[in-house]
Structure formats: structure tokens, C-alpha cells
Amino acid sequence: MERIRSPKFSKPVYTCGEGLRFATPEIVASYRAGRLRCGVLADISCGIGGQTICFAEECGRVYGVDIDGERLECARRNARVYGVDNITFIEGDALSPQVVEQVVDADIIFSDPARPATEDVRQTDSLRPGIPMVLEAYRDVTDSFAFEAPPQMPPERIDFDCEREYLSLDGQLNRLTLYFGPLKRCERSAVVLKGDMYYRLKSGEAAPAGIPEADEPLPYAFEPDPAVMKAELLGELAAGLNIPMGLVKIDARRNLLTSESNSDSPLFKNRYRLLDRVNIDCKLINRSLKKNGVGKAVIRFHVDPERYWDVRNRIEEGLTGNLTAHLFEISGNIYLFERY
Ligand SMILES: C[S@@+](CC[C@H](N)C(=O)[O-])C[C@H]1O[C@@H](n2cnc3c(N)ncnc32)[C@H](O)[C@@H]1O
Known part of the structure; x- marks a missing residue:
């Protein structure tokens, strides 16, 4: 175990093995904790505690569970570093009845599971603990679940009735969070984190605008944020801009929106003026x-x-x-x- 400074955290944190690499950056954890604020939350695969500590700052009480005792010890120390004292740490397999029975008063179950090192196509049941297994193990505790999943996982592999929230940080796709039960607010959403601000776009809020294809760019061109593209919310983004937009296809993966007028929407990753x-x-x-x-x-x-x-x-x-x-x-x- 060592204590190191990392751009992911505002304070030096304790880590071991690959704990820091897989930890949720504080800015993302803090956004997610705000969304999941509740009385009692159980983070059942808490690692070195990156996400758990932010939950503890927002919720009444928090459980931090991990199967790996050394990582759990890092989480315990990191909680002290951040000055939070409302976390009960539990070492054990989150899927075991012994753990489940210790967190029966949880309002929300959250899991950021471990991912197999190599896998051709990501699957929800090969995560550890697997999403279907968690839903089954905790079904008598609550119906409010949230899971982190690999953002590159093909949408058809996420075969659940849940909201898929794609989040970007500094213009890069960073997280996919799945919200179940009462936590689900829509089918798909995009969250763009910039500095300490966040901007959200949801499916179903406004009718998506049709965007005609343009043969060539107009004086202004805009590169949509990757979270918006992943959440398939380009039409919803265009609907909220209030200026006519055309779509220029760069290649199979890249599009630019283009317009006669400027737009300062934060849901663009880049904005360009044609020279x-x-x-x-x-x-x-x-x-x-x-x-x-x-x-x-x-x-x-x-x-x-x-x-x-x-x-x-x-x-x-x-x-x-x-x-x-x-x-x-x-x-x-x-x-x-x-x-x-
Ligand atoms: C991606 S890490 C979590 C990182 C954490 N969100 C953070 O910010 O530090 C996944 C964790 O799940 C734990 N884990 C894997 N299988 C588990 C199980 N069956 N029960 C509890 N924890 C488990 C691993 O030990 C690992 O620490």
C-alpha cells in the first residue's frame, strides 16, 4: 500500500495494485453522488473508495463493500483523508447472503464492478460482480440500483429496462452509468462535465429535430460531444439550439453540425469558424x-x-x-x- 498524488483526486490517496487505475475520478464521483443522494446507500464493489467517499459526502449513511481486504483498507484510510466518518466497511463477496443481510436497510445499491482484463465484447454478466447476479441477490432489499458499465459496451448487450447515462470529461467519453427502478428518468442521457459545471441532455424531453445533410460546411461548424453521440441524442441537441443546423459527414464515425450562425452550446466538444x-x-x-x-x-x-x-x-x-x-x-x- 502507498499514498500518492494523482490528478484524479484533490488529495493524495492510499492505493494498492491497480486500485487507483480503476478508481472513479473525484469530479465524476461527485456528480454521480449528487444524482444518487439518499438516506442509506450501499456501494458493493467500492475498491479504494473513490466513489464511496463522495457518496458519504452526500448521503446519510454509506456501506462500502469489497472482496479485496487490502483495497478495503485503502478505502478506510482514504475516508479518513477526506474527513468522512459515516461509512461502514464490509469485507466480503457482495453476492453472498452474509453481505446482503448486513445492508438490508440500503435505499440504493450501487456497483462499479471489476472488468475482465481481456474480453472481445463486453458482457454485463462477466463483470465482477455481474449485474444480473446483483439484481437477483438484492431484489428484496430495494429496486433502486445503479451500475457503472464499460462505455464501449454495445447497447444491445445492455438488455435491461434502465436509463443509460453516458458521461464525458474534458471532451472524452469517460463513464456509462445504468439507472434502474425509480432512479431511471429516461431511456438515454448525456452528461458533459466541464470544470465544476455539468450539462445534461435527456431523451424524451423534446422531440428530436431532423437535421438535413449539408454538402459542405457553412461559416460555423460544431463537433458534438462524444457523450451526446454515444447516447444517440444528436436530434435532441439540435432541437435545443434554436438555429437551423445541417449535418456534414466527415467519415463513418465523425459528423459535424454546421450553421450560418454561431452557437455557444456546452454540448459541443469543439467549435470551428470556416477560414x-x-x-x-x-x-x-x-x-x-x-x-x-x-x-x-x-x-x-x-x-x-x-x-x-x-x-x-x-x-x-x-x-x-x-x-x-x-x-x-x-x-x-x-x-x-x-x-x-
Ligand atoms: C472498478 S473497482 C471499483 C472502483 C471504485 N469505484 C473506486 O472508485 O475506487 C471494482 C472492485 O470490485 C471488487 N469486486 C470484484 N468482485 C467483487 C465481489 N464479488 N464482491 C465485492 N467486491 C468485488 C474488486 O475487488 C474491485 O475493488
Whole structure:
């Protein structure tokens, strides 16, 4: 066991083995604890306590259960580091009747299960403890359950009546939380965490807007946050913007929304202003970059890896400006954007 400083936590924490690697970052844990605030909550796979401590800050009482005694000892010490004293720690298998009977007064059961190190396609029953097994073991305790699941798990593998909440942190997909019973508020939701603010979008709240496909970008282009894309809420996002949007397909995985007007929605990961459009020709791209005062180009289109440095050097040759331009290939042309 060691105590170390990590960007995940505001204080140095005790950890062992891979405990810190799998711990929930404090900012995410704190958001989730706010959503699950209740009288008594049982975190039945608490690890080194990253999530449990935030629950303890929001709830009346908390149980922290883990099968691994050393990790549980880290959690106990971390609770002291954070100054919370309303957690009862229990070492044992969360699926065993001995553990279940110690937490019968829990209003909510939460689990962030361990994931098998290697698995081709993630499954809800290969998590430890498995989600179906937890639902069965605790069905007489409560019907309010929340689980963390791998965000890349294909939606069809999550064969439950639950809300799927995709959460992003600093523009990267970070967590998928499943909410059951009374905790379910909709089918799909996206939460975007930025600094100490969060922004939420839910399915079913507004009718999704149809977004016509645009052949080319308009003066403004927007990259939707990955949590919005994962939750399949692009139409709902567009409906809330109050300005007409078109959809530009970059490739099979990437889309940009585009508009004549600016939007400062926090549900965008990146916002761009169009600088120019040129044919796919390094000389023409370079000339346009110079004309637009660009000093650095970020290539966001496919280049054969063997030719990458040659292409990049030719595109960036002699650039002295202050701007950074992002270069996308759309319908056979290169579009130069400034991020703002
Ligand atoms: C992903 S970690 C939890 C991390 C935790 N949320 C945090 O923020 O530190 C999963 C934990 O589940 C525990 N675990 C696995 N199977 C278990 C079981 N049957 N009963 C209780 N805990 C279990 C592991 O020991 C591990 O500490």
C-alpha cells in the first residue's frame, strides 16, 4: 500500500495494485453522488473508495463493500483523508447472503464492478460482480440500483429496462452509468462535465429535430460531444439550439453540425469558424494557410502513414502566423477551420 498524488483526486490517496487505475475520478464521483443522494446507500464493489467517499459526502449513511481486504483498507484510510466518518466497511463477496443481510436497510445499491482484463465484447454478466447476479441477490432489499458499465459496451448487450447515462470529461467519453427502478428518468442521457459545471441532455424531453445533410460546411461548424453521440441524442441537441443546423459527414464515425450562425452550446466538444476551402493539393493548402495567418496546421483527414511527414512538411512549409488551423476533408475538398 502507498499514498500518492494523482490528478484524479484533490488529495493524495492510499492505493494498492491497480486500485487507483480503476478508481472513479473525484469530479465524476461527485456528480454521480449528487444524482444518487439518499438516506442509506450501499456501494458493493467500492475498491479504494473513490466513489464511496463522495457518496458519504452526500448521503446519510454509506456501506462500502469489497472482496479485496487490502483495497478495503485503502478505502478506510482514504475516508479518513477526506474527513468522512459515516461509512461502514464490509469485507466480503457482495453476492453472498452474509453481505446482503448486513445492508438490508440500503435505499440504493450501487456497483462499479471489476472488468475482465481481456474480453472481445463486453458482457454485463462477466463483470465482477455481474449485474444480473446483483439484481437477483438484492431484489428484496430495494429496486433502486445503479451500475457503472464499460462505455464501449454495445447497447444491445445492455438488455435491461434502465436509463443509460453516458458521461464525458474534458471532451472524452469517460463513464456509462445504468439507472434502474425509480432512479431511471429516461431511456438515454448525456452528461458533459466541464470544470465544476455539468450539462445534461435527456431523451424524451423534446422531440428530436431532423437535421438535413449539408454538402459542405457553412461559416460555423460544431463537433458534438462524444457523450451526446454515444447516447444517440444528436436530434435532441439540435432541437435545443434554436438555429437551423445541417449535418456534414466527415467519415463513418465523425459528423459535424454546421450553421450560418454561431452557437455557444456546452454540448459541443469543439467549435470551428470556416477560414477557406481548397482542392486537395499541398501547395494550395499551404498558400491558403499563409493567406489566413496560420502558423500551425492540425491534419484531421486521412493521410497514408508512410507519406504523413512529407505531406505535413509541405503543408506547413514557411508558416509564420499565430493561428492554428484544423484541416478536414469533406466531399473531396480540404476545409480550413479555426477553433474558437
Ligand atoms: C472498478 S473497482 C471499483 C472502483 C471504485 N469505484 C473506486 O472508485 O475506487 C471494482 C472492485 O470490485 C471488487 N469486486 C470484484 N468482485 C467483487 C465481489 N464479488 N464482491 C465485492 N467486491 C468485488 C474488486 O475487488 C474491485 O475493488
